[in-house]
Amino acid sequence: MSLVTLHDVLQPALQQGYAVGGLVTLGWEDMRAYVAAAEAENCPVILQAGPGCRAHTPLPVLGKMLRHLAEHASVPVVAHLDHGYTYDECAEALDSGFTSLMFDGSRKPLADNIKETRQIAEMAHKSGISCEGEIGFVGYSGGENSAGTDPSEAAIFAAETDVDAMAISVGNVHLQQDKEGGLDEPRIAAIQAATEVPLVIHGGSGVPTSQRKSLAINTNICKFNIGTELRMAFGAALRDAVNADPERFDRVSILKETHDPVMAAARIVLRNLKGQSDD
Structure with missing residues (x-):
């Protein structure tokens, strides 16, 4: 059995200078491909169920799917709730077998974000699982603008919530389809100087690969969330499969x-976060 918590995989990453991929799942096909990629690269992986995934598949079902994959994997696998917005949603994920809860209170005033995140962290820790919080709102490509993380607020947030990982806003944006953005490294350094908690980058698809690799090795950023570029790989493969035989209608044969x-794309992501080339 290789089902582990977020703390289990991020602390070694923090100490040894690499990052772990938080790969955004939408269904069985990508979950399975991500675990296969992690096994091929011999590294841990964090399987993340975000709001879009949960809108399609109920949390209890997702929990069983993730746990099944983890329990049969040869590498550590985290079953992670991504962007939980309420206490009840996080509690349901815990009851459904998730081993890590990410509560997103980043749109709230600092005091409210700290209070609510601390409640989730306490609930998680009492059950022996992990909690990730977010300080500084990470925006969306073509949507809401980001509000950058204040290093002094990050220090207060980390100290008062007792989270196992802290997501920060340092130029990253969700749903970017290119890698032309780049992160604010001076702001990252200031946040790192103020706290020792493992740091998380949401919207990792928009970060240039070379910067991901460098930050994974040289900073306390221990987790990059990668979704868009892997969804693009899935979409391209699905279109190729459908277009290759217009008469074919069996979805299992198409989805295979x-x-x-998708496994190949995920392997490249995971390899780079370990500081290796994508050859």
């Missing part, structure tokens, strides 16, 4: 053809 391309 997404596995190898």
Whole structure:
């Protein structure tokens, strides 16, 4: 059994100078491909169920899917709730077998964010699992603008919530389809100087690969969330499979053809976060 918590995989990353991929899942096909990629790279992986995934599949079902994959994997696998917005949603994820809860109170005033995140962290820790919080709102490509993380507020947030990981806003944006953004490294350094908690970058698809690799090795950023670029790989593979035979209608045979391309894309992501080249 290789089901572990977020703390279990991020502390070694923090101490040894690498990052772990928080790979955003939407269903069985990508979950399975991500675990296969992690096994091929011999590294841990964090399987993340975000709001879009949960809108499609109920949390209890997702929990069983993630736990099944983890329990049969040869590498550590975290079953992670991504962007939980309420206490009840986080509690349901805990009851459904998730081993890590990410509570997103980043739109709230600092005091409210601290109070509510601390409640989630306490609930998680009492059950032996982990909690990730967010300080500084990370915006969306073509949508809400980001509000950058204040290093002094980050220090207060980390100290008062007791989170196992802290997501920060340092130029990262969700749903970017290119890698032309780049992160604010002086702000990252200031946040790191103020706290020792493992740091998390949401919207990692928009971060240039070379910067991801450098930050994974040289900073306390221990987790990059990667979704968009892997969804793009899945979409391309699915289109190729459908277009290759317009008469084919069996979805299982079609979806099988997404596995190898998505696994290959995920392997590159995971390899780079370990500081290796994508050759």
